[in-house]
Amino acid sequence: MGLLSSSVSxxxxxxxxxxxxxxxxxxxxxxxxxxxxxxxxxxxxxxxGWTAFxxxxxxxxxxSSFVFGTHLIFSLRIDKKNIPSKIIKKYCAIEMAKKMEVxxxxxxxxxxxxxxxxxxxxxxxxxxxxxxxxxxxxxxxxDASLWFFSNLKVANEKLESLFAESMKLKLIRLFPxxxxxxxxxxxxxxxxxLAQLTPAKFAE
Amino acid sequence: xxxxxVAYNRFKFLxxxxxxxxxxIIENDPxxxxxxxxxxxxxxxxxxxxxENRHQQTVESITIKGDDANLEEGILALRKGAVVIEMNLCxxxxxxxxxxxxxxxxxxxxxxxxxxxxxxxxxxxxxxAAIEKAYLYDQAIQLIDNLFKKFIKTRISNDWQNKVxxxxxxxxxxx
Numbered sequence: 001m002g003l004l005s006s007s008v009s010x011x012x013x014x015x016x017x018x019x020x021x022x023x024x025x026x027x028x029x030x031x032x033x034x035x036x037x038x039x040x041x042x043x044x045x046x047x048x049g050w051t052a053f054x055x056x057x058x059x060x061x062x063x064s065s066f067v068f069g070t071h072l073i074f075s076l077r078i079d080k081k082n083i084p085s086k087i088i089k090k091y092c093a094i095e096m097a098k099k100m101e102v103x104x105x106x107x108x109x110x111x112x113x114x115x116x117x118x119x120x121x122x123x124x125x126x127x128x129x130x131x132x133x134x135x136x137x138x139x140x141x142x143d144a145s146l147w148f149f150s151n152l153k154v155a156n157e158k159l160e161s162l163f164a165e166s167m168k169l170k171l172i173r174l175f176p177x178x179x180x181x182x183x184x185x186x187x188x189x190x191x192x193x194l195a196q197l198t199p200a201k202f203a204e
Numbered sequence: 205x206x207x208x209x210v211a212y213n214r215f216k217f218l219x220x221x222x223x224x225x226x227x228x229i230i231e232n233d234p235x236x237x238x239x240x241x242x243x244x245x246x247x248x249x250x251x252x253x254x255x256e257n258r259h260q261q262t263v264e265s266i267t268i269k270g271d272d273a274n275l276e277e278g279i280l281a282l283r284k285g286a287v288v289i290e291m292n293l294c295x296x297x298x299x300x301x302x303x304x305x306x307x308x309x310x311x312x313x314x315x316x317x318x319x320x321x322x323x324x325x326x327x328x329x330x331x332x333a334a335i336e337k338a339y340l341y342d343q344a345i346q347l348i349d350n351l352f353k354k355f356i357k358t359r360i361s362n363d364w365q366n367k368v369x370x371x372x373x374x375x376x377x378x379x
Contacts, residue, residue: 003334004321004324004333004337006317008341009313009316010312010313010316010341010345011312012311012312012345054327065331068334068338069335069338071334073334147341151307151310151312151314173208174311175212175216175219175309175310175312176219176308177206177215178208179311179353180218180352180353180356184356184357185353186357190357190360194356194360197215197218197359197360199217200221201369202224202369202373203283203376204373
């Protein structure tokens with residue numbers, strides 16, 4: 001879901017740590033190094049990487065800027081090959097029948113079936129293009145805040161791991177407890193009280 | 205610091221209580237928002253509110269949908285011990301309007317619609333549009349953050365049990 005869409009979802013993070021200076025060059029190098037690679041001609045099922053906000057289908061960041069005012073804006077792209085299970089089932093059945101005919105056997109061992117399934121999956125992966133999913137990232141470096149334009153669990157997990165790997169910084173997801181703890185300017189005493197809270201009863 | 209996953213589950217009630225408190229504020233003290241934002245915005249319940257009542261063994265959900273929906277069923281659910289777990293809100297400031305849904309346990313925002321930002325016809329428009337959109341998102345997020353900070357300060361104070369809870373009870377049993 002894109003930052004410029006008419007309706008968006010946002011998951012918020014606090015970025016922990018500092019980048020090596022100059023920051024823009026460090027981010028540029030990290031984004032390029034971990035930009036998405038195409039898997040349409042490979043047997044890989046899934047690939048994750050960064051891509052440019054203004055040109056998400058031509059990764060590499062050539063000719064694209066990720067600096068927009070005080071924000072760093074780029075995108076996480078997750079390409080996944082979705083092969084329908086019925087197609088896998090069909091080609092597995094064909095390959096198993098061939099194997100039984102060649103060997104003259106009526107049954108195949110469990111590991112033979114698995115090998116056929118893996119072989120079929122690899123063959124189909126080469127023929128089916130990956131579906132790209134693009135999620136924008138808006139990072140305010142000075143405020144140590146980052147917005148990720150998706151609430152999807154899988155997409156958020158991919159963001160957290162790729163960001164840690166690329167930038168060597170930790171993302172802390174902001175939810176009620178972490179917002180209270182990290183952004184509400186509570187004293188040590190207040191933090192102790194917060195840690196002891198239990199659910200309130202509104203009804204009598 | 206608590207492990208993040210542990211903290212998420214252990215304290216997700218805080219977000220639900222925040223939304224329940226926010227409903228109370230919107231209905232009973234709309235002027236409260238003036239202390240939170242200099243823009244003096246108004247906040248209204250939007251077209252969806254979800255409540256949940258957790259019993260020992262079971263969980264009961266109550267969803268009220270629709271523009272100008274009657275929220276009496278929600279009040280009734282509060283009387284039975286439910287809390288708000290999801291709420292659609294409409295924020296108005298000057299002639300501009302934001303709409304979004306907040307989930308209590310995560311405070312994640314979805315269905316987030318901002319006032320109209322300029323169209324992107326050329327590549328040159330993109331930077332200005334992105335900065336404008338970011339500014340518009342930030343307006344609503346800052347308001348919610350400031351409200352949450354006010355809530356949490358009250359929640360950890362003695363005022364919560366001595367003043368706020370009695371006022372909320374008075375509200376839910378008065379109707």
